[in-house]
Amino acid sequence: MSAVRGPGIVGVGETPSLRHPGPGTSTAGLLAEAIAQALRSAGLEPGDVDGLGVASFTLRPDRAIDLAWRLGLRLNWCMQDEMGGASAINLLRQAWLALEAGQAKTIVLVAGDHFTGADFAGLVRGYNRSAQDYLSPLGCEGPNPLFAMLTQRQMAHTGLTREDYGALCVAQRLWAVGNSNAAYREPLSLAQYLAAPMVAPPLGRLDCVPVVSGACALVLSARPAAISVRLLASDARYNGDQQEGDGLQTGIAAFAPALWQRAGLGPQDMDVLSVYDDYPAMALAQLCDLGLARADDLPGFIARRLATRDLPVNTAGGQLSAGQAGTAGGMHGLVEVVRQLLGQAGDRQVRGARHGVATGYGMVQLRYGMCANAAVLAREEA
Numbered sequence: 561m562s563a564v565r566g567p568g569i570v571g572v573g574e575t576p577s578l579r580h581p582g583p584g585t586s587t588a589g590l591l592a593e594a595i596a597q598a599l600r601s602a603g604l605e606p607g608d609v610d611g612l613g614v615a616s617f618t619l620r621p622d623r624a625i626d627l628a629w630r631l632g633l634r635l636n637w638c639m640q641d642e643m644g645g646a647s648a649i650n651l652l653r654q655a656w657l658a659l660e661a662g663q664a665k666t667i668v669l670v671a672g673d674h675f676t677g678a679d680f681a682g683l684v685r686g687y688n689r690s691a692q693d694y695l696s697p698l699g700c701e702g703p704n705p706l707f708a709m710l711t712q713r714q715m716a717h718t719g720l721t722r723e724d725y726g727a728l729c730v731a732q733r734l735w736a737v738g739n740s741n742a743a744y745r746e747p748l749s750l751a752q753y754l755a756a757p758m759v760a761p762p763l764g765r766l767d768c769v770p771v772v773s774g775a776c777a778l779v780l781s782a783r784p785a786a787i788s789v790r791l792l793a794s795d796a797r798y799n800g801d802q803q804e805g806d807g808l809q810t811g812i813a814a815f816a817p818a819l820w821q822r823a824g825l826g827p828q829d830m831d832v833l834s835v836y837d838d839y840p841a842m843a844l845a846q847l848c849d850l851g852l853a854r855a856d857d858l859p860g861f862i863a864r865r866l867a868t869r870d871l872p873v874n875t876a877g878g879q880l881s882a883g884q885a886g887t888a889g890g891m892h893g894l895v896e897v898v899r900q901l902l903g904q905a906g907d908r909q910v911r912g913a914r915h916g917v918a919t920g921y922g923m924v925q926l927r928y929g930m931c932a933n934a935a936v937l938a939r940e941e942a
């Protein structure tokens with residue numbers, strides 16, 4: 561037992577991932593529901609909140625401050641982040657600094673989106689100027705064709721096959737069985753994975769993160785509760801990917817050794833992990849970059865550690881099974897690691913989990929990564 565010093569993460573909230581949200585559903589409503597759940601889990605009231613961080617594509621034209629107004633929050637700290645899958649950890653890093661600096665006492669971080677099919681198509685087409693000017697005219701509508709090329713690169717470099725990616729997807733689906741919020745919770749066989757329609761070779765339907773509506777939230781406090789989660793170390797790289805040569809690396813490779821050093825722990829000390837899984841190739845690239853797997857042994861690593869669930873990776877099913885609610889994608893994995901460390905993961909609880917790592921990855925371009933980041937977290941008891 562050690563005395564708790566500094567801020568802590570004290571609550572989590574998450575709505576179900578909805579493939580077909582009902583007519584009354586809205587982005588603000590989903591974000592509000594996740595916030596309310598997180599505050600309840602922390603034993604706090606909206607009146608305790610003086611900081612809010614938001615990531616959402618579909619809250620537009622409203623912003624974080626509009627959401628705060630709607631929820632009646634009076635704030636000392638307010639932030640918005642638009643880095644896609646890297647937003648959650650970006651927000652966490654900034655909120656932690658704000659609490660340490662005394663700028664706020666209780667900060668809620670929330671990410672989520674409300675999509676209909678038409679919304680999502682428009683979002684990816686108009687994502688940024690480069691996508692509009694260079695990718696759409698080539699028929700690269702959205703990330704699937706781009707990540708198909710990155711997956712081809714990884715296959716050529718590592719010898720990975722569709723069966724290997726399928727084994728990862730099957731393992732993650734088995735974790736999702738224990739997550740009542742997951743969009744897809746029925747166990748998946750390799751035969752079903754291989755039979756799914758092709759989207760952009762070599763990516764089939766089950767390699768591509770499904771689009772859902774939903775939201776996830778975290779509560780951070782300057783005065784942590786009896787059990788809380790501490791941020792031991794974090795880092796980020798912007799446009800730091802190395803995709804010029806063979807293989808596939810995210811910016812995480814550049815900072816991982818220093819990250820582990822600052823955390824005082826190594827990759828082998830992690831009891832639970834969330835890696836950003838918009839596509840299986842990206843999840844594997846991040847596991848390599850963190851130092852948990854080697855590019856020259858990926859098929860073996862999948863068979864020994866993921867398929868057997870010996871290494872608890874993406875224990876809520878990952879986005880590939882739970883679904884990706886826009887920017888909530890990054891928050892999904894972070895919330896799951898925190899939930900596990902708080903000991904609140906129910907049937908899928910990793911026994912005795914004390915240390916975990918979550919990664920984020922926001923990218924819609926082929927030649928550079930918008931942002932890759934990671935947070936090493938630890939359970940703390942007062």
Ligand SMILES: CC(=O)CC(=O)SCCNC(=O)CCNC(=O)[C@H](O)C(C)(C)COP(=O)(O)OP(=O)(O)OC[C@H]1O[C@@H](n2cnc3c(N)ncnc32)[C@H](O)[C@@H]1OP(=O)(O)O
Binds near residue numbers: 579703770
């Ligand atoms: C943003 C960042 O910073 C970085 C990133 O994350 S980049 C990634 C951003 N996300 C994307 O680009 C989304 C990728 N996904 C897709 O494009 C689409 O989900 C897809 C093309 C793979 C599938 O779309 P689709 O072919 O239109 O199929 P869809 O209509 O959704 O589903 C057809 C059926 O398959 C099922 N299905 C779809 N995905 C499934 C899955 N993963 N598991 C099981 N069933 C699935 C659906 O439930 C549906 O069945 P029902 O009609 O019985 O409900």
